[in-house]
């Protein structure tokens with residue numbers, strides 16, 4: 001099924017409205033009238049939000065079509081598009097970010113206020129699209145925004161889940177999951193494209209025959225065909241005019257009405273069929289969910305890569321190019337192995353449907369695909385039961401077998417007689433029940449493989465992907481993750497951004513890689529420090545207010561805000577943090593007059609619904625909170641808060657208020673982390689082990705400005721291989737023993753000795769993540785944190801130096817590296833050709849410059865004083 005028309009893309013018209021507040025006010029009224037169809041007196045807050053969003057979207061659609069025109073009229077060698085394939089995109093709320101990136105915040109605020117509306121209330125109306133579990137989906141969102149900012153032609157392909165990640169409520173201290181009905185009030189950001197739709201086959205069997213030229217031709221006779229329809233959401237770049245597209249596929253029945261079934265009186269069977277078709281994009285699976293939903297998840301993955309690849313081929317051919325040059329049009333990045341079936345699917349499309357020879361198709365496929373690995377946890381490496389895959393995707397399995405046969409023949413040539421190596425490299429795991437190993441498929445079918453932090457890439461080469469590294473060393477790259485400073489600083493922490501602008505001038509948000517380092521010169525400046533602390537204090541007061549309103553706990557904004565916000569997982573070691581809280585509590589109980597630096601411990605994060613230990617850790621946190629928060633001996637010096645429903649919206653609220661960032665995963669387990677980057681970028685100091693990107697953060701901010709504890713990855717490895725016995729560590733440490741005994745004895749569970757038994761048993765008998773081994777080092781390090789926090793001036797200096805060192809962790813830097821090392825794309829749309837809508841008709845205010853900012857030539861220097869600092 002192809003699109004109805006071949007796009008005539010020129011002359012798309014002019015801007016519908018200008019960007020002055022008067023023009024925007026008119027646009028909002030028009031949308032209230034013509035889009036929402038509401039008389040003014042009956043307009044709800046949601047109507048105002050929708051009308052505002054549509055007004056902003058108009059501006060973006062214009063930029064988008066302009067981007068497209070420039071793309072089409074630029075030289076052919078620039079016609080390369082980055083396709084970012086990801087089963088998750090955790091975009092966060094759109095409105096605020098689009099206002100920042102388009103430079104429209106002030107004019108929209110003014111327009112709304114003239115209409116009697118408050119921008120903050122309108123912003124709060126947006127339900128965020130929670131189409132991701134955590135870091136991986138959020139990374140995809142940051143990368144789309146950076147590609148738009150850098151004007152790299154880019155499409156993010158994914159699934160339009162009707163229900164995203166569940167909403168989390170806390171009932172009686174336990175996590176309760178609620179369905180996330182994010183579309184119920186309408187989604188003003190997406191454009192449905194009924195003309196962009198593709199058919200996807202499932203089940204059935206294949207038939208082998210020869211075509212008239214005598215070539216083998218395979219037909220896949222499916223049991224079922226499902227249609228994917230595109231929904232496009234524009235993603236605005238920061239003040240560059242560039243727009244990327246997020247194209248999400250919704251599954252639908254091919255024909256919504258099966259006449260034959262209807263005539264036979266089986267109307268409900270026809271409806272059933274429709275329901276089944278629509279199930280594929282119904283719900284996002286929480287990760288770590290064992291077993292159940294396997295079948296649907298497999299269907300989801302194939303569904304979205306098939307639609308995306310058919311769409312890419314359609315576009316490539318519509319440019320008038322031959323199929324054999326496909327890899328000149330697209331650089332396909334797969335975000336973890338979830339889209340790795342795309343490798344086999346592209347082979348199928350090229351060989352079965354476009355009739356290329358296998359070798360030619362294989363060259364194109366390898367040139368097109370690149371694979372980002374995201375995990376070192378071997379249990380998290382995706383593999384599909386072969387019988388399941390063979391029944392759902394018979395043709396794909398045949399192609400995987402053929403890829404494997406040819407690949408293993410090559411390996412045998414290189415390593416004759418090395419059967420063990422061949423068994424490890426095989427795309428099929430045959431050690432017991434048979435599985436298809438998706439990481440192996442991704443490695444074989446890609447020209448580039450990257451890890452997401454230096455340590456992670458190093459460990460990939462040494463462990464998880466060692467055999468592939470020996471085979472293809474030239475394929476391996478490291479590209480350390482990054483986050484966008486627009487959402488994670490300008491939007492979430494506007495006052496800090498303003499203060500930084502007072503030192504760096506405007507324009508630094510598109511060049512933090514070089515610009516932030518200039519803050520080093522201001523780190524010792526007392527006046528600047530005071531302003532810095534004042535901003536942090538205001539952010540803490542704002543968070544304290546939300547905590548009071550939502551959770552009913554009173555916290556002291558003068559206390560140290562100690563923050564651990566991320567998915568709940570044993571390897572991330574939230575329970576190590578809890579052991580520290582109990583240790584401090586015991587110090588107070590031993591001596592209520594003890595000198596304790598007041599702290600507010602803030603936790604947030606979802607546990608996968610089927611991950612019982614993670615859910616028990618949440619219950620432990622809330623149980624310890626109940627005891628500590630109300631104990632008169634504590635006298636309010638310690639407070640423990642579990643902030644429910646961690647998502648992007650809540651993250652933007654918590655991150656700017658953090659003093660201390662807990663990045664305490666056991667060394668060698670966290671691939672990179674991006675929460676660590678967001679928190680440091682907002683002036684939190686990190687307490688962390690040498691894991692993931694923590695190592696590089698510490699190098700950048702200086703080791704004297706980072707609280708390091710714990711074993712290194714190699715030490716952790718050798719401790720475990722040497723027969724680690726957690727019970728020895730427990731018995732040898734009195735404070736640790738006391739804390740664990742209290743959990744076991746029911747001190748935090750009203751005497752219930754059963755409740756936390758699985759957790760205690762696990763720690764004493766297995767402790768896979770070395771909580772007990774790292775305990776003392778962590779406590780000692782926390783004591784240093786407490787002491788450091790008492791010296792406000794020194795703390796402010798360290799906080800400023802942390803932000804000054806964060807330039808490297810911009811997603812702009814990461815995208816530039818992907819472009820240079822992997823995509824080999826020079827396809828950055830020439831800014832001089834750009835007719836940027838924002839360059840006309842703006843009502844400029846201080847800090848709201850909408851022009852294009854060239855990257856300033858600033859050299860990063862640790863020694864020279866910044867001339868910009870007074």
Ligand SMILES: *Cc1c(COP(=O)(O)O)cnc(C)c1O
Pocket residue numbers: 133134135138565566567646647648651672673674675676678
């Ligand atoms: C950044 C982010 C994450 C990732 O946090 P890590 O600390 O890197 O695990 C997860 N969820 C949300 C909502 C985020 O914003």
